[in-house]
Amino acid sequence: TPSILPPPTSRKTSFSGRVPAGIARRRLRIVVTGGAGFVGSHLVDKLISRGDEVIVIDNFFTGRKENLVHLFGNPGFELIRHDVVEPILLEVDQIYHLACPASPVHYKYNPTNVMGTLNMLGLAKRVGARFLLTSTSEVYGDPLEHPQKETYWGNVNPIGERSCYDEGKRTAETLAMDYHRGAGVEVRIARIFNTYGPRMCLDDGRVVGNFVAQAIRKQPLTVYGDGKQTRSFQYVSDLVDGLVALMEGEHVGPFNLGNPGEFTMLELAEVVKETIDSSATIEFRPNTADDPHKRKPDISKAKELLNWEPKISLRDGLPLMVNDFRNRILNEDEGKGL
Numbered sequence: 001t002p003s004i005l006p007p008p009t010s011r012k013t014s015f016s017g018r019v020p021a022g023i024a025r026r027r028l029r030i031v032v033t034g035g036a037g038f039v040g041s042h043l044v045d046k047l048i049s050r051g052d053e054v055i056v057i058d059n060f061f062t063g064r065k066e067n068l069v070h071l072f073g074n075p076g077f078e079l080i081r082h083d084v085v086e087p088i089l090l091e092v093d094q095i096y097h098l099a100c101p102a103s104p105v106h107y108k109y110n111p112t113n114v115m116g117t118l119n120m121l122g123l124a125k126r127v128g129a130r131f132l133l134t135s136t137s138e139v140y141g142d143p144l145e146h147p148q149k150e151t152y153w154g155n156v157n158p159i160g161e162r163s164c165y166d167e168g169k170r171t172a173e174t175l176a177m178d179y180h181r182g183a184g185v186e187v188r189i190a191r192i193f194n195t196y197g198p199r200m201c202l203d204d205g206r207v208v209g210n211f212v213a214q215a216i217r218k219q220p221l222t223v224y225g226d227g228k229q230t231r232s233f234q235y236v237s238d239l240v241d242g243l244v245a246l247m248e249g250e251h252v253g254p255f256n257l258g259n260p261g262e263f264t265m266l267e268l269a270e271v272v273k274e275t276i277d278s279s280a281t282i283e284f285r286p287n288t289a290d291d292p293h294k295r296k297p298d299i300s301k302a303k304e305l306l307n308w309e310p311k312i313s314l315r316d317g318l319p320l321m322v323n324d325f326r327n328r329i330l331n332e333d334e335g336k337g338l
């Protein structure tokens with residue numbers, strides 16, 4: 001089929017001349033799709049601070065300019081408002097592909113996982129860039145194996161309410177492996193488990209953000225179902241370290257990136273109470289359909305091959321997001337004239 005795109009070009013090296021004297025590694029040009037979001041913006045901070053050039057592509061569906069505003073004016077940083085569902089031409093060395101409507105209230109809405117991933121793989125193929133996909137523990141569905149190893153194929157409902165996300169990411173993994181095998185693209189696949197930290201969306205329905213915001217607003221913590229379902233919560237800086245180790249390493253993956261510390265939602269509510277407001281109350285609500293009963297990563301593979309493991313426990317990490325949440329909630333209230 002005729003293509004709107006020019007033929008493959010050789011890998012760009014024109015910026016190698018700008019490497020400051022005394023620094024051995026060539027400065028890389030890196031795309032981060034979804035870089036205005038929660039995880040993406042922390043990743044961009046790390047890449048910029050080690051001296052690389054970063055181009056963020058984001059359509060601001062759930063991301064915010066505020067997450068990146070401190071980088072405006074930095075000569076190593078560019079921000080492009082663009083929907084990855086549409087093709088784009090860039091010359092880059094690495095692509096971190098995070099763009100995705102990533103929370104229950106948002107992820108039903110568009111075909112980003114399939115079309116966006118295809119376009120970024122097409123881009124990686126054309127310019128010879130290395131491509132990292134941020135997949136998810138949701139590819140394991142409601143797992144019948146516990147904890148989950150990367151070899152587990154999952155237990156996913158293909159027609160349920162969550163399937164747009166789970167199956168979208170499973171398809172994205174398939175596309176990445178096809179481009180790897182068929183076109184020789186250097187791919188890296190991360191399966192990310194529940195992650196929290198500053199800049200998380202305030203109201204996107206994810207449990208840590210919900211509980212922390214509720215405790216600050218003096219509202220009851222909403223526990224869905226009986227609260228005995230489990231998740232394993234990872235602090236965002238641990239994840240970012242893992243993503244970079246994966247990108248820089250020699251292994252395709254998939255790799256589980258998560259913190260193996262497992263908590264029920266009732267235990268999480270207790271930690272939030274201890275951290276923010278011991279008088280907070282709990283309110284039970286009906287659970288959503290197809291909610292996985294338990295989830296905990298087996299991270300032996302990442303430990304062994306990437307030399308990576310999380311360093312920050314839930315009790316140490318939660319306090320690190322409270323100021324950011326307090327400030328944003330305060331600003332919102334001021335905006336409403338309260």
Ligand code: NAD
Nearest residue numbers: 034036037038039059060061062063083084099100192195
């Ligand atoms: P987020 O919603 O904060 O960030 C996603 C970003 O992608 C946002 O900035 C959004 O505006 C952008 N985006 C969405 N659709 C787009 C499109 N079509 N074109 C361009 N930009 C688009 O979510 P996050 O928590 O930072 O998640 C980042 C990635 O990590 C996602 O791929 C998500 O699936 C994955 N992940 C996150 C977690 C977690 O717990 N945070 C767990 C598993 C996987």
Ligand code: UDP
Nearest residue numbers: 003005087088089090118119120122123126
């Ligand atoms: N693509 C893109 N930027 C590029 C190269 C490709 O957005 O630099 C898109 C392209 O428009 C297509 C997708 O990536 O929709 C897959 O590209 P590929 O070349 O693999 O497939 P083809 O165009 O041959 O179907």
Ligand code: UDP
Nearest residue numbers: 205206207208210222223224229231265291
């Ligand atoms: N959950 C909850 N209260 C909330 C939001 C979520 O009890 O206010 C529960 C939800 O039912 C699920 C768990 O917390 O069992 C994790 O939900 P989240 O959407 O954060 O992540 P995911 O289900 O994608 O792992």
